[in-house]
Amino acid sequence: MAIDVIGLTAERAAALLRGRECTSEELAQAYLDRIAAVDGELHSYLHVDPERTLAAAREQDASGGDGLAGVPIAYKDLLSTRGVPTTAGSRILEGFVPIESADVVRWGDEAGLVSLGKTNLDEFAMGSSTEHSAYGPTRNPWDVARVPGGSSGGSAAVVASGCAPWALGTDTGGSIRQPAAFCGLVGLMPTYGSVSRFGVVAFACSLEQVGPMTLTVRDAALLQQVIARDSDRDATCTGPREPIALPEAGRLDGITFGVPRAELEAGVEEGVRARFDESLAIAESLGARLVDVELPYARHGLAAYYVIAPAEASANLSRFDGVRYGLRVDAPDVRAMYEATRDAGFGAEVKRRIMIGTYALSAGYHDAYYVQAQRVRTLIRRDFDAAFGQVDAILLPTAPTTAFPIGARLDDPLAMYANDIFTLPVNLAGIPALSVPNGLSEGLPTGLQIIGPAHSENLLLRLGAAFEAEHAFDPVPPAMRSAS
């Protein structure tokens, strides 16, 4: 059969496979054809190996698997894949071929998922637009003159353009949720510690989690079922966690949402604000109650984040030294080799963050910057704890704007960072959040962020499914319907 992969959910793809309406090989070929047709313009994949993908699909067809076996997937190129190049979007890892797969990739393999390839990202996941990739920017399928968000912009673009049914991303300050919002998708940032980070090229270990980027809330639940497992290779990945249930849309009687009104005054674009207010009305129409909550320290999240994340990054990225893997620039002595290698291998944003982090951790500044930021982190956590004493979940726009034009923020790092004001406090607190499509503003998607207490993924997915059903959002960008 001819398979139309545009807008095809992973849940539906699995049903086609289990109903023997198509084979995994046919499905993979349909996606590879789609990639060949549209990804030249979008540049959302960094690595595609059709022969490898088709061989993996044939293996699934032969093994007669169940569940999700044979369904394709795309992986952010921050996730190590054994035998398949992994660049983290950086020149310093050009040509690097991992000898082990990330735990989440291994679990995808165990579930029978078939990798279509590795997706573009801001270098080492440092960015909010995918423009900081050393391999060039990815374009937004809703408007190719605009960014897809970031850092998981490639993963967002492949799903929105029908080049994969779903993808994994990582989120350190909003890197799953913001690109999901910019591309009209569902993105889940799980509770810190619920998904293994083993094999994720490390940026900021105390903040980042792997999570699903999907067309529907149910697909997010299905993929979270695959990846939320204990691992003995990540000391922070530990239970207890609830098994993830498949959510059904329904009424929200008895649910109380907190709305941080003061935070909303901080420069939310008019159309984003209007769509957000409509979702508040939807919540009430479904029987939920809205109350104001205060998160007085959340506004300091940006400052705290831009100490803590670069500090951790400066330590993590010290491993790129031209000795064991990646680029080496030759020099007469080892120190000159380190400096030349790192100068040539890292891009401008990565250097900025290494410099901020090294400065903040250096003698005389450690307490004033790093420890102070960690104190703010405590206060942000306490804000959320206090709010969750009153409410079941908190609603905010995922990002204060829609997707911005390529190049618009590249010369102003602080403006780029400010796009994450509503997402990064959540990483500092280590709690989960779900971004669901929230309608269009001037033809571009907006996102509704639902934030919950630790290990509330099932609640978030159920709430997300309720909003999803009310919005009845079509996740296929108009330009993508006729593109193939």
Added chain:
Amino acid sequence: MADVELTPDEVRHVAALARLGLADEEVERLGRELTSILGHVNTIAQLPIADVPPTKHANPHGDALRPDAARPGAPREEALANAPDPTPEGFRVPPIGA
């Protein structure tokens, strides 16, 4: 803490700590950018929160420790396969302190 303005010498000092060789124009640009970013970061420096305990990580459960048992590591040839300048037994580097 008063507003910081990073001088070129300070930028070079931090770059040396980070083992980043920087061209002169990068030193100038990073000085400007870091001054601006640290200016924003300084908004938290004044908060009177010295008695608040710092949060180092957000995991409420503590570390998960596995049994301290030996298990095989990567085979040598695999571990060396990505090295820019491997020998049959290890990683070759330029002279130290030449």
